[in-house]
Amino acid sequence: MSLESLLLIFALAAVTYATRFGGHAILARFGALHPRVEAGLDAVPGAVIAALVAPGIYSQGFPGIVAAGVAVLACFRFSMISSITISLAVLVGMRALLG
Amino acid sequence: MADLRETMPSGSHGPDLQGRGPTKPDTTKSEFMDGLRECLPVLGAVVPFGAVFGAIAVDKGLQPAEIILMSALVYAGASQYVAMELWATPFPYVTMIVSVFAVNFRHILYSASIGRKLHRFSPLQKSIAFFGLVDPQWAVAEKRAASRDLTVAFYAGMAVPLYCVWVVSTAFGVMFGRLIENPAAFGLDFLLPIYFLTLLMGFRSRPRWLPVVIVSASVGTLFHVTVGPPWHVAFGAGAGILLAAIICKQEDAGKQEGTGKQEGIGKQEGET
Numbered sequence: 001m002s003l004e005s006l007l008l009i010f011a012l013a014a015v016t017y018a019t020r021f022g023g024h025a026i027l028a029r030f031g032a033l034h035p036r037v038e039a040g041l042d043a044v045p046g047a048v049i050a051a052l053v054a055p056g057i058y059s060q061g062f063p064g065i066v067a068a069g070v071a072v073l074a075c076f077r078f079s080m081i082s083s084i085t086i087s088l089a090v091l092v093g094m095r096a097l098l099g
Numbered sequence: 100m101a102d103l104r105e106t107m108p109s110g111s112h113g114p115d116l117q118g119r120g121p122t123k124p125d126t127t128k129s130e131f132m133d134g135l136r137e138c139l140p141v142l143g144a145v146v147p148f149g150a151v152f153g154a155i156a157v158d159k160g161l162q163p164a165e166i167i168l169m170s171a172l173v174y175a176g177a178s179q180y181v182a183m184e185l186w187a188t189p190f191p192y193v194t195m196i197v198s199v200f201a202v203n204f205r206h207i208l209y210s211a212s213i214g215r216k217l218h219r220f221s222p223l224q225k226s227i228a229f230f231g232l233v234d235p236q237w238a239v240a241e242k243r244a245a246s247r248d249l250t251v252a253f254y255a256g257m258a259v260p261l262y263c264v265w266v267v268s269t270a271f272g273v274m275f276g277r278l279i280e281n282p283a284a285f286g287l288d289f290l291l292p293i294y295f296l297t298l299l300m301g302f303r304s305r306p307r308w309l310p311v312v313i314v315s316a317s318v319g320t321l322f323h324v325t326v327g328p329p330w331h332v333a334f335g336a337g338a339g340i341l342l343a344a345i346i347c348k349q350e351d352a353g354k355q356e357g358t359g360k361q362e363g364i365g366k367q368e369g370e371t
Contacts, residue, residue: 008192012199016203020209023214024211027215039307048208049296050299050335052234053296053316055328055331068292080301084140084297088290
């Protein structure tokens with residue numbers, strides 16, 4: 001193991017940890033939050049996950065979009081694991097059919 | 100799988116109160132087991148993800164010890180893949196560090212959001228918890244915190260196995276990388292997006308959920324197509340968060356203030 005690659009790995013680890021601790025550290029400097037900031041933070045999970053997964057689904061093309069639609073509908077009825085299984089089965093089936 | 104079902108979200112109320120009879124005490128052990136159950140569906144995605152990373156890194160010429168050290172210390176799948184894309188001699192230090200920061204930028208939002216709910220954690224426990232704040236860990240913790248206090252035991256019940264499996268599956272990929280030739284054949288390449296999609300559905304009772312999701316998904320996809328990754332996450336999420344801040348009504352805000360959501364912030368200057 002070279003010293004250089006070791007340094008690089010430590011640097012990447014430090015940058016990653018900084019982002020994971022940083023948001024909280026910045027926020028903790030402020031006292032009470034403005035209601036709009038609070039509303040924005042409450043929207044973080046939905047906003048981030050939507051931005052994260054939408055392009056991935058879109059880039060899968062038609063089978064991906066159908067499988068995602070099936071997963072969304074399945075969530076109203078079934079457990080998480082069942083929904084994922086159903087959705088993946090639809091995806092694999094469609095890929096097989098569409099070649 | 101049947102025994103998992105009762106703890107998984109099956110309706111708009113999430114997994115929170117299901118599978119916990121009134122006689123079951125709220126012990127550290129049951130909290131830990133709840134966390135452990137939450138991490139099971141993720142492991143199916145983590146194992147190939149970690150193993151493929153190990154295999155790619157071997158291809159790039161990294162030594163086994165370096166690869167495993169990277170998974171153990173950086174512990175961030177997507178940015179480790181990016182680092183492998185950029186791995187070359189001499190090391191492009193600045194490019195790699197900036198790219199890893201960009202890919203991990205979303206963690207700043209995770210940290211800001213979940214940090215408000217860690218009031219049961221000591222400063223040291225918080226520091227360790229933030230190290231393990233990977234995407235599924237954060238999403239599951241948020242969902243848990245929406246219905247009850249987030250405990251150290253619950254967090255650890257998910258974080259510890261997730262971390263161990265990540266490092267072990269990396270090592271597995273280093274040793275047997277060639278065995279995973281075509282994860283697409285089983286739809287495994289799509290497991291992570293679908294997993295996050297179902298998590299997203301679990302948040303649907305939150306205020307302003309639908310408009311936020313529509314805006315973030317559209318802007319995220321637009322940036323993914325035009326500018327390219329990883330900026331779609333920051334801009335897509337930013338658009339949705341901004342929208343939520345703009346359309347939030349004053350009475351909503353008043354209600355939120357009354358629920359004590361702000362506990363745990365404002366008195367922690369000493370830790371930062």
